Amino acid sequence: MSTENQKNISSLWFSTLQKKICKEFEQLEADFINKKNLNKKPSKFHTKNWQREEGMGGGGTMAVMQGLVFEKVGVNISTVYGKFSEEFQAEIPGADKDPLFWASGISLVAHMKNPHVPAVHMNTRHIVTSKSWFGGGADLSPVFSIEKDTKAFHKALKNCCDRHDSSYYPKFKKWADDYFFIPHRNENRGVGGIFYDYINSGNWTKDFSFTQDVGNTFLKIYSQLVREYMTKPWTEEEKIAQLKKRGRYVEFNLLYDRGTRFGFKTGGYTDAILMSMPPTVIWSSPLEDVT
Amino acid sequence: MSTENQKNISSLWFSTLQKKICKEFEQLEADFINKKNLNKKPSKFHTKNWQREEGMGGGGTMAVMQGLVFEKVGVNISTVYGKFSEEFQAEIPGADKDPLFWASGISLVAHMKNPHVPAVHMNTRHIVTSKSWFGGGADLSPVFSIEKDTKAFHKALKNCCDRHDSSYYPKFKKWADDYFFIPHRNENRGVGGIFYDYINSGNWTKDFSFTQDVGNTFLKIYSQLVREYMTKPWTEEEKIAQLKKRGRYVEFNLLYDRGTRFGFKTGGYTDAILMSMPPTVIWSSPLEDVT
Numbered sequence: 346m347s348t349e350n351q352k353n354i355s356s357l358w359f360s361t362l363q364k365k366i367c368k369e370f371e372q373l374e375a376d377f378i379n380k381k382n383l384n385k386k387p388s389k390f391h392t393k394n395w396q397r398e399e400g401m402g403g404g405g406t407m408a409v410m411q412g413l414v415f416e417k418v419g420v421n422i423s424t425v426y427g428k429f430s431e432e433f434q435a436e437i438p439g440a441d442k443d444p445l446f447w448a449s450g451i452s453l454v455a456h457m458k459n460p461h462v463p464a465v466h467m468n469t470r471h472i473v474t475s476k477s478w479f480g481g482g483a484d485l486s487p488v489f490s491i492e493k494d495t496k497a498f499h500k501a502l503k504n505c506c507d508r509h510d511s512s513y514y515p516k517f518k519k520w521a522d523d524y525f526f527i528p529h530r531n532e533n534r535g536v537g538g539i540f541y542d543y544i545n546s547g548n549w550t551k552d553f554s555f556t557q558d559v560g561n562t563f564l565k566i567y568s569q570l571v572r573e574y575m576t577k578p579w580t581e582e583e584k585i586a587q588l589k590k591r592g593r594y595v596e597f598n599l600l601y602d603r604g605t606r607f608g609f610k611t612g613g614y615t616d617a618i619l620m621s622m623p624p625t626v627i628w629s630s631p632l633e634d635v636t
Numbered sequence: 637m638s639t640e641n642q643k644n645i646s647s648l649w650f651s652t653l654q655k656k657i658c659k660e661f662e663q664l665e666a667d668f669i670n671k672k673n674l675n676k677k678p679s680k681f682h683t684k685n686w687q688r689e690e691g692m693g694g695g696g697t698m699a700v701m702q703g704l705v706f707e708k709v710g711v712n713i714s715t716v717y718g719k720f721s722e723e724f725q726a727e728i729p730g731a732d733k734d735p736l737f738w739a740s741g742i743s744l745v746a747h748m749k750n751p752h753v754p755a756v757h758m759n760t761r762h763i764v765t766s767k768s769w770f771g772g773g774a775d776l777s778p779v780f781s782i783e784k785d786t787k788a789f790h791k792a793l794k795n796c797c798d799r800h801d802s803s804y805y806p807k808f809k810k811w812a813d814d815y816f817f818i819p820h821r822n823e824n825r826g827v828g829g830i831f832y833d834y835i836n837s838g839n840w841t842k843d844f845s846f847t848q849d850v851g852n853t854f855l856k857i858y859s860q861l862v863r864e865y866m867t868k869p870w871t872e873e874e875k876i877a878q879l880k881k882r883g884r885y886v887e888f889n890l891l892y893d894r895g896t897r898f899g900f901k902t903g904g905y906t907d908a909i910l911m912s913m914p915p916t917v918i919w920s921s922p923l924e925d926v927t
Contacts, residue, residue, distance in 0.1 A: 391923040409923045417921060529906045592913065599890035600900075609891075615820045622883065622919035628910070630708060632682040632700045 348473060351549055355471040356424045356449040358553070360406075362469075362560045363422045363451055367408050369564055370420075370455075373571050374412045380576055388412030390420070395614040401427040407617045411624070414575045416458040419620030424449040425611060433610045438543060439476030447473040448611070450481075451560065452604060454621040455567075456594075460587035461574040463487035463494070463535070464594065466621070467563045468604060469556045477549070479556045480542035482517070483563045484525050485570075486535030486594065488587045494570055495536045501566035502539045502559075509555040510546075517541045527597050534597050591623035598622070639764060642840055646762040647715045647740040649844075651697075653760075653851045654713045654742055658699050660859055661711075661746075665703045668866050679703030681711070686905040692718040698908045702915070705866045707749040710911030715740040716902060724901045729834060730767030738764040739902070741772075742851065743895060745912040746858075747885075751878035752865040754778035754785070754826070755885065757912070758854045759895060760847045768840070770847045771833035773808070774854045775816050776861075777826030777885065779878045785861055786827040792857035793830050793850075800846040801837075808832045818888050825888050882914035889913070 346354075367390045375387040388410050396404035405423025412418075426447040434440045450470025457464060469481030485498050499518065506513035517539035525534040539559070544552050598605050598621050608618035637645075658681045666678040679701050687695035696714025703709075717738040725731045741761030748755060760772030776789050790809070797804035808830035816825040830850070835843050889896050889912050899909035 391921075393923055407923065409921045411921055417919075419921075529900055529909070588916075595886060595917075596890060596910070599887060609820055618820070619887070619919070620921075624919060624921070625879075626886075626917040626919075628708075628913035628915060628917075630700045630702055630710075630911075630915070632684055632698065 346549060348477065351477070351553070352424075352447060352449065352471070352473065355553060355556075356422075358557060358560075359422045359424075359449055359451040359469070359471075362557075362564075363406070363408060363420050366420050366453065366560075366564055367410070369568055370410060370415060370418060373414050373568060373575065374410070376572070377414045377575055383413075385413070388415070393616075395617060397425055397427070397612055397614070401425065401612045403427075405614065405617055407614075407620060409620065412458075414458060414462070414571060416456050417624040418453070418455040419617075420451070420453045421617045421620055422449075422451045423613070423617065425613070427611065430610065437472075437474060438478070439474035443475045445474065446611075452620075456591065456623045457571070457575075459575055459577060460488045460579050460583040461577045462571055463490075464591070464623075465563075465567050467560070467567075469559055471553075471556070477545060478542070479544040479552050481556060481559055482521055482524075482538060482540035483559065483567075484521055484535055484538035484540070485567075486590070488583070488590045490536050494573075498536070498538065498566055498570070501562050505558050505562040506539065506555075508558060509551065513541070513555075514539070525597070527593060527601070529600075530593060530596070532593065534593060585627065588623075588625055588627040589629055591626045592628045594621075594623060595626055637840060639768065642768070642844070643715075643738060643740065643762070643764065646844060646847075647713075649848060649851075650713045650715075650740055650742040650760070650762075653848075653855075654697070654699060654711050657711050657744065657851075657855055658701070660855055661701060661706060661709060664705050664859060664862050664866065665701070667863070668705045671867055674704075676704070679706070684907075686908060688716055688718070688903055688905070692716065692903045694718075696905065696908055698905075698911060700911065703749075705749060705753070705862065707747050708915040709744070709746040710908075711742070711744045712908045712911055713740075713742045714904070714908065716904070718902065721901065728763075728765060729769070730765035734766045736765065737902075743911075747882065747914045748862070748866075750866055750868060751779045751870050751874040752868045753862055754781075755882070755914075756854075756858050758851070758858075760851055762844075762847070768836060769833070770835040770843050772847060772850055773812055773815075773829060773831035774850065774858075775812055775826055775829035775831070776858075777881070779874070779881045781827050785864075789827070789829065789857055789861070792853050796849050796853040797830065797846075799849060800842070804832070804846075805830070816888070818884060818892070820891075821884060821887070823884065825884060876918065879914075879916055879918040880920055882917045883919045885912075885914060886917055 390408040390410040403425035408420045428444045452468040464486040467483040503514045521540035681699040681701040694716035699711045719735040743759040755777040758774040794805045812831040
C-alpha cells in the first residue's frame with residue numbers, strides 16, 4: 346500500500362473514532378438524565394474546525410462537551426504536515442536529514458463532574474517522516490483509586506495488546522508508568538495504562554489494526570467505568586480533592602507532556618493543544634494545615 | 637568587599653525584605669477587617685523552612701498567607717549553592733568552566749480575592765558563579781486594567797530605576813514586555829513592569845542598592861493599589877473573569893518562566909517553586925459560547 350493511501354486510511358480512522366466516541370459520550374449524558382429523572386436536555390458536543398497558519402499545512406477538528414457527567418471533555422483530531430524546526434528535527438526519528446513530516450491523530454482528555462469517575466486520557470497517532478510509525482496510549486487518573494477498576498482498565502488494555510503481540514503489554518505498561526510520572530512531586534499522574542511509540546513492525550496493516558483496537562478498547566472500558574460511577578453521590582470534600590488532583594494534571598501537561606510540546610513546536614492550534622486543561626482547579630497551599 | 641561578605645549582606649537583605657513585606661501585607665488584612673467592620677481575626681503568614689536534599693546545600697523559608705484580601709500570597713526566600721548540571725551549565729554566565737554556583741533571592745506572587753486588585757509578582761536575586769550579578773523584576777497582572785494604575789506602577793518603577801541609572805528603565809521595561817509574553821496566546825501576561833538580569837556595573841554596592849530599591853519600591857506602590865481596591869464590590873462575572881485570567885498565569889509559569897525552570901533544574905523545593913500557582917483557576921472551553 347502506498348504511503349499516501351496509508352495516510353488517508355489512518356486519518357479517516359481517527360475521524361471515525363472521534364465521531365464514535367462523541368456519540369457514546371453523548372449517550373452517557375442522556376442515560377444520566379434518564380437515571381436521575383431530570384427534566385433537562387442532554388448535553389451535546391460542539392465542534393470547531395481550525396487550519397494551521399500559512400507556511401504550514403493541515404488542521405483539525407476540536408469537539409468539546411461540557412455536560413452533567415463530563416465536566417469538560419475534549420476529543421480532538423488533527424492532520425498536519427510541514428517542516429520541523431531545526432531545533433526539533435534532532436528529536437524525531439527520520440527527521441535528521443529530511444525535516445518534512447506528516448502527522449495525524451486523535452487526542453482525548455476527560456475531566457468528570459463526579460469525583461468518583463476517573464479522569465482519562467487517550468491518544469493515538471500516525472506519524473510519517475522519512476520513517477513511518479504509530480504511537481499512542483491511554484491512562485486513567487482517579488482521585489480515589491479502586492483496585493478492581495484499575496485492574497479492569499489494565500486487563501482490557503492487556504487483552505487488546507495480547508491480541509496483536511504478546512510482547513506489547515509489559516513493555517507499554519512500563520512505558521506508561523515511566524512516562525506518566527511527575528518528578529517534582531515524586532508521584533504518578535494516575536494509575537497508568539499503556540504508552541507506545543515508534544511502532545513499525547514492517548506490516549503497516551497489522552500496526553494500524555493495533556492502533557484501531559486501542560481506540561475501541563479504550564472507549565468500551567472507560568464507558569463502563571463512567572456508567573458505574575456517574576450517579577454515585579459525592580461530598581464537598583471529595584469534590585475539593587478532585588480539584589486539587591487536577592492541579593497535578595496541569596503541572597504534568599505543561600511541564601512534561603510530549604504531546605503538548607509537539608503541538609507548540611509544530612505550530613498547532615493553541616485552543617486544541619490546551620483542551621487538556623481542567624475546567625476548574627485548586628492549588629492548595631502546602632502550609633494551609635499549619636493554621 | 638569580599639564575595640563572602642557580599643553574599644552575607646545580600647541574603648540578609650532578602651530575609652529582611654521578606655519580613656517587611658509580610659508585616660505590611662498582614663497590616664492590609666487588618667485594615668480590611670476594620671474598614672468592613674468584620675468580627676474576625678486578621679490572617680497571618682505561616683512560614684516553613686526547607687533544606688535542599690543531600691549533595692546540595694542551602695534551603696529557604698516559605699511564607700504563605702491565605703486571607704480575606706490576599707486569596708493566596710507566597711513570599712519565599714532561599715539561599716542555595718552547589719553545582720549546576722552539565723546541561724544547565726551552558727545557559728548560565730560564568731558557569732561554562734566552573735559549575736559551582738551560589739544563589740540567594742526573594743520571590744513573591746500574590747493572587748487576590750478581589751478581582752479589582754491586580755495579581756502581582758516580584759523577585760530579586762543575587763547570583764554568584766565565576767561571575768557575580770543581580771537580577772529581578774516586578775510585574776502587574778490586573779484582570780481589568782486601569783490606565784492610571786498601570787501608569788502609577790510604571791512611574792514608581794521608573795523613578796526607582798532613574799535614581800540609579802537613567803539607562804535602566806527603558807531597557808528593563810522592554811525586557812519585561814518581551815519576557816512576560818505568552819507566545820501561544822499571543823498575549824502579554826499583564827501590563828508589565830521591569831525585568832533585569834546580569835547586572836554587574838563593577839560597583840557591587842551600587843548594584844545592591846538598586847536591588848534593595850526595587851524591593852522597597854514594589855512594596856510601596858503595590859500596597860497602595862491593594863488599599864485602593866480591596867473593598868471595591870465585585871460581581872460573580874468579574875470573579876469568573878479573574879479565575880480565567882489566572883489560567884494564563886499558570887500557562888506562563890509552567891511553560892516559560894525561567895525562575896520555575898531554574899528551581900527545578902537546581903533541585904529546588906517543589907512546594908516553594910510552585911507557590912506561584914493560583915489557589916483556584918478556571919479554564920473555559922473555547923467552544924463554550926457556541927452553545
